[in-house]
Amino acid sequence: MGNRSKEKIDENPIVELFITIKPYAVSISVITVLSGLLTLLFLYFQPSIYESYAIIKIKSEARGGARLRDIDPLSSALSISGNSKVDQELAILKTFYINNRAIEELANREKFIDRINLKIQYFKEEKYKKVEIFSEFPIEIKEIKIKDKKVIGKYIQLIPVVDGFRFKIGKNKSSQVYRYEHSINTKQFKLIVKKYQDFKNPIYFRLNGNNRNIYEKIVRKNLKVSKLNDNVSLIKVAYQDTSASRATKYVNALIDVYIAQSIKDKSKKNNKILDFIEKQLDTTGKKLKLSESQLEEYRVSNSVIEPSIQSQSLINRLSEIEVELSENSIKERLVANLKTVIKHNQNLDSITPILRELEDEPTIRVIERLQDLQRRANELKRDFTEKHPDLKAVRRDIARNRRTIRLNIESLKSNILGRKKELISIKKEYENSLKTLPTKEKQLIGLRRNYEVNSKMYSYLLEKKSENEMKRVATVSDYEIVDRAYSNGIPIKPKRLSSIVIFTVFGFVFAVLLSLLRNFMINRVQNIKDIERLTSLPIYGSLPITAETKFEIRDHPKSKLSEIFRSIRTTLQFIRKVDKSNIILVTSNSPKEGKTVITANLCAIFQMADYKSIVIDLNLYRPEIHNYFNIINDKGISDYLINKHDKIEDIILSTSYPNLDIITAGQRVDNPSDLILSDKLESLIAKLKKEYDFLFIDTAPFSMVADTLYLMQHADINLIVIREQIAKKIFVSNLETMIKKHNIKNVGLVINRTL
Incomplete structure (x- = not known):
C-alpha cells in the first residue's frame, strides 16, 4: 500500500472534506436550494425601501x-x-x-x-x-x-x-x-x-x-x-x-x-428684548420729562441758570457713581443668570460672553478646559462604557472643574456686592457734601443730577432699541440648506441579489456543518476516510459502491469487481510466504459485512492464477459459503472433527473451478468451540498445507466468537472485512489494540462499500 504516514502528509483537507460530506450530497443540495428559494420567497413579500436625504449647515x-x-x-x-x-x-x-x-x-x-x-x-x-x-x-x-x-x-x-x-x-x-x-x-x-x-x-x-x-x-x-x-x-x-x-x-x-421655527425663535428673542426696552423707555421717558420739567421750573422760579463750579463737580461725580451703580446692578443680574446655568448643568457656551463682560478671564479658561473635557468624554463614550478607567478619570476632572467654576462665580458675586457697598458709601459721602451747600443750590444739584442720569439711560435705551429693530428686520435662520432632499430612486434595502447569494451560501455552509455534525455523531463508518482516520492498518482493497456484492468471478471475469479482487491478489502475493503454503483467514467484526462472499471471490480469483486452493468453512455457527458454490452441506469439517469421517478425502469436495476445492462446515454441533480448539483441526490444516498453495478460511465474526481470534493467531494473512454503514467506528479504532493484545500478525483490511 505504500507509506501510510506519507499519505497522511500529502492529504488535501479539501478533498478529505469532500469525501466526508459526499454521502450527504443530496441533503446538502436540498438544504442549499431550499435556502435560496425561501430567501426568494421572503424577499418577494418585502417592499423596497428608499432613502432621501438633505444637508443643512x-x-x-x-x-x-x-x-x-x-x-x-x-x-x-x-x-x-x-x-x-x-x-x-x-x-x-x-x-x-x-x-x-x-x-x-x-x-x-x-x-x-x-x-x-x-x-x-x-x-x-x-x-x-x-x-x-x-x-x-x-x-x-x-x-x-x-x-x-x-x-x-x-x-x-x-x-x-x-x-x-x-x-x-x-x-x-x-x-x-x-x-x-x-x-x-x-x-x-x-x-x-x-x-x-x-x-x-x-x-x-x-x-x-x-x-x-x-x-x-x-x-x-x-x-x-x-x-x-x-x-x-x-x-x-x-x-x-x-x-x-x-x-x-x-x-x-x-x-x-x-x-x-429657528427664525420664529430668533424673532421671539428680539421681540422680548424690544418689549423690555419699550417698557424701560416708557418709564425712563416719563422720569426724564418729569426731571426736565422740575429742573426748568426750579430755574425759572429761583432765577438760577447754572450751578457753581463746586456744585457742577459734585453733580458730575455723583452722576458717574449712579452710572457705575447701574452697571453694577446689571452685573448682579448677569451673575444670577450664571448661577442658574451652572445649577441646571446647562451648556456653558452662553456664559462665556457674560464672563468676558465681567472681565473674569480665569473662569473663562476653566470653562474652556471643561469643554475640552466634555468633548473628550463624548469621544470615550462612543467606544467604552461608563466603567472604563479613562472615562471615569475624565468624569472626575469635569466634576472638579465645575466646582471651580461655581467657586469662581461665588467669588465674582462677592466682589460685585463689595463694590456695590463701596459705591453706596462714596455716594453717601458726596451727598453729605451737598448738605453743606446753600439750600437752593443743593436742590438744583439734585434736580440736575436726576435729569442727567435719566437722559443718559434714555439715550442708551434708544440706541439698544434701534439695534434690535434692525436685527428683527434682518432676522435670518441660523441654518442654511446646502442640499434639499434627494433620492436616486434605487432601493437601499433589501439588497436582493446579495441577500440571495448570502443566504444560499449560508444554507450550503449550514448543510455542510450539519453533515459534519451528523457524521461526527453517527457511530458507524461512513467512508474510507473514516477508516484511515481511525486506524493505520493497511487497506488491501476497496470494493466499489454497488447494491450488493456478488460472486461473479466465473461468470464475469472482466468485471470491475473481478479487477479489484485481482488487485487484492497481487497485494497478497507480495506478503505471502514464498515456497510455502499460506493460510488466508477472512473475518469481520459483525455479521452482514460481506466476509463470506469476499472469501468466495478471493479464493476463486486465486485459483484462476493456477494456485491450487481450498476454502474451509470454519463458521460452524452460521455456515454459508457452500451456497456460493452450489454444494450441499451434508458433510464437512465438523463431521471430521467428531470422527464421523476418518478420512480427509471424505470431506474435501470439488467445485466447478479446476484448482479450487472446498470443505464445508458440516452438520451443526453443540460444542463448535471445542472442535476448533482441538488438535485434530491443527493436524488437518497441517496436512492440507502440504497439498494446497493457499488455504482460505471463512470464520465467524470475532466479536461474537472468541475462537476466531485463536484461528487468526495461526493464519499467515488475516483479512478483516469492514463494511461502510455497518462497521462501528469504535471497533475500527480499537482494532490495533486487539491485534497487539492477541499477538496477531499480518492483518489487513478489505473495505466493502456495498449499499
Missing part, C-alpha cells in the same frame, strides 16, 4: 457660543442667548415637536398632489402580496376617528359591492353594506369614504393613528439625523420609506419647518 456659533463682541449684555441678562451645539440640533430634529409640525404641514398642503396623509395608507393585492398605492387613489378616507386602538396598524379590507362596500378586519367580515360619502360608525372607528373612480378588486387600508402614534411607530425608526463630518457643522437628515417621493417630501417638510 449650522452657521458658525448658531444658537450659542458667540463671542463677546456679538453678544449684548442686556440679552445675556435676560437669558436670551442660546446654548445649543450641533449635538443638540441633532436631538431637536428628532423630537416629536418638530416632526409633529412636519406631519401636519404635509397633511394640510393646498395641492392634493403634494399632500401626504401619514394617518392612512392604501394598498392593493397584486400577485399574492399587498402593494401600496401612492397615487391615483380610487378612494379617499377622511374624518378618521379611531375608537379601538387595536385596529391601528392592521389591514382593513374594503370590498366593493352593489350600491356601496363592506369592511373586513382580519377574519371578521361585516354583513352591513356602507355607502360612499356617508359617515360610517363602527366599534373600531368612525370615518367617511369618498370614491373617485370605480374599482372591482378589494382595496386595503391601514390606519396609523394620531400624530404621536405615527411618530413613535413610523417616523422615529425611519428618521436618521447625523453629523456629516466631525470637522464641519453639517447635518444630514435622512428618511427611509417604501416611497422615494414620500421620503423626499417628508425630509423637505422637516427641514423647512425646522428652519422656520
